[in-house]
Amino acid sequence: MPPSAELPGFLHSVAPILDRWGYLALAVVIGVESFGVPAPGQTIMVAASIYAGAGRMNIYVVALISFFAAVIGDNIGYWIGLRGGRRVVHRWGKYILVTPERLEKAERFFARRGNRIIVVARFIDGLRQLNGVIAGITKMPWKTFTIYNAIGAALWVGWWTTVSYLLGANLVTIMEHAHRYKWLAIGAVVVAVAIYVTLHVRHIRRRRARATAAAPIEENPA
DSSP, rough: OOOOOSSSSGGTTTHHHHHHHHHHHHHHHHHHHTTOOOOHHHHHHHHHHHHHHTSSOOOOHHHHHHHHHHHHHHHHHHHHHHHHHHHHHHHHGGGTTTTTHHHHHHHHHHHHHHHHHHGGGGGGGTTHHHHHHHHHHOOOOOOHHHHHHHHHHHHHHHHHHHHHHHHTTTHHHHHHHTTTTHHHHHHHHHHHHHHHHHHHHHHHHHHEEEHHHHOOOOOOOO
């Protein structure tokens, strides 16, 4: 394995365990993060992909291990939530920084978005760790959870391994430059969402108006 200095910025934190344990560290860290433990799963996957770009690891092995570790970890979280429910999470969650408030907030967000949130949860810090647990608590059908979870894991792994492999150490530099414009990006997203909501509401109102106009008018009885 290469020395830690080849990993820039925030990736230094995972370099020692990746240098020593390699693929095993990748599997364990992503796996435990996926069932609720606050571990740097995404960070170590990015680091391993950069190592692969430097010829120190195999990118296909990195991607496969990351995918299966994510899916298996989420399924462990699912069964924890299904069998133990809130009682177990409330009792033991504090040891892995899963407070009742954090769980309740994530669960409300999960309930509003339904199955679709399973796919994107991998990209959202906090939901990435509680994804399976919440699905189990809410008693989502296991087959449904597994399908959406696998899709989300594939997209998550595919995106970060590809970008990290191709950009290498330049990824951190790009992210640091992008950080300067985050508020501009957030503002653009807010404006785009506001425009979408306005147009959507206007469309609904017009549709309701047309439906009302087309409805038969009841005649008053003689």
